[in-house]
Amino acid sequence: MLRSLSLIVFFSICCLGLQINAFGQDPQYSQYYAAPLYLNPAMTGGELTGRIGFNYRNQWPSIDAQFTTFSAYYDTYLPNYNSGIGVMVMQDTEGASKLRSTTISALYSYELKISDNAYFRPGFQASYIRREIGFYENLVFANQINPNDPFGPILPGTDLPGLGDPVSMLSLSLGGMFFTEDFWIGVSAHHVNQPNQSFLDGVSKLPAKISLHGGYRFNLGEGGMRQDFTHMRRQRYLTPTINYKRQGPFEQLDVGAYFYVEPVVFGLWYRGLPYKPVENQSNRDAIVMMVGLNLLSGLNIGYSFDYTVSQLGIQSGGAHELSLSWTLPNKYEGKPNRRDTILPCPKF
Secondary structure (H helix, E strand, C coil): CHHHHHHHHHHHHHHHCCCCCCCCCCCCCCCHHHCHHHHCHHHCCCCCCCEEEEEEEEECCCCCCCEEEEEEEEEEEEHHHCEEEEEEEEEEEECCCCEEEEEEEEEEEECEEEECCEEEEEEEEEEEEEEEECCHHHCCCHHHCCCCCCCCCCCCCCCCCCCCCCEEEEEEEEEEEEECCCEEEEEEEECCCCCECCCCCCCCECCCEEEEEEEECEECCCCCECCCCCCCECCEEEEEEEEEEEECCEEEEEEEEEEEECCEEEEEEEEECCCCCECCECCEEEEEEEEEEECCCCEEEEEEEEEECCCCCHHHCCEEEEEEEEECCCCCCCCCCCCCCCCCCCCC
């Protein structure tokens, strides 16, 4: 018990005590619980069986500076080792500059039982990140044109040596999560080593990102009977959640709730910190509306739309997001299990 509490304190201090003094932002998902490995490495293997997932986000599609993000992941739980392992691949394209980032991650989590139906999970993540400027290959500088043959081959440029070459980084992240049957709270810290992301010879550190997230699931009683062989009643929940993020000078807060009437789930939340402007600009972002299905087969499908309330307005096209995950059949079904409590956070 004392050892477990000591580990909780250690990981909390590591995550919350980081100094953030650089600029930049990682991609974000509105359906952050539908991208569990991206949110917190401690959630790796949280379903106690295998899981496959995909996420796609298209932000501001009506303007040239749109952002598109795609990710895929697989994780599973190893009951003999109280451990979860997983892999994740993500590609993100940002704005008119077509800045492309490709990330490949390996994740690990370990589960500690604190008391009956109370658990703590520390998690670790190591990521290889490759970034490149997508539009650079189409640029031609003056010193690349031969004055004696202006329509001839393009000469090598010397304006900014190295600009346009891809940048590779190793990013280390960690997280922790405490949960019971209906409550959870987690903290994650990404890029704790703050790798250099500069395309030039200088140093531009990728700032660490802190996320604090949690919620509580209120049981609203059981509904009608399921139309299957289990003869069980349909579940109904109301689950308020929060997700606070900070990276460099940027801060955001997602606050809202999920309403689950098996097999349909609805979500509504607000994102922003209007009382804390950034560079004299109001920190309002979006109102997010979501609908999804949790099927008994283990298939989960979600769609959400961000109604932009920032100065860009809805003329930006908002943001569309799709999530798809499949919880694989439990190969340990029917065998003695060390616990029955599943992470209570939503799948969206």
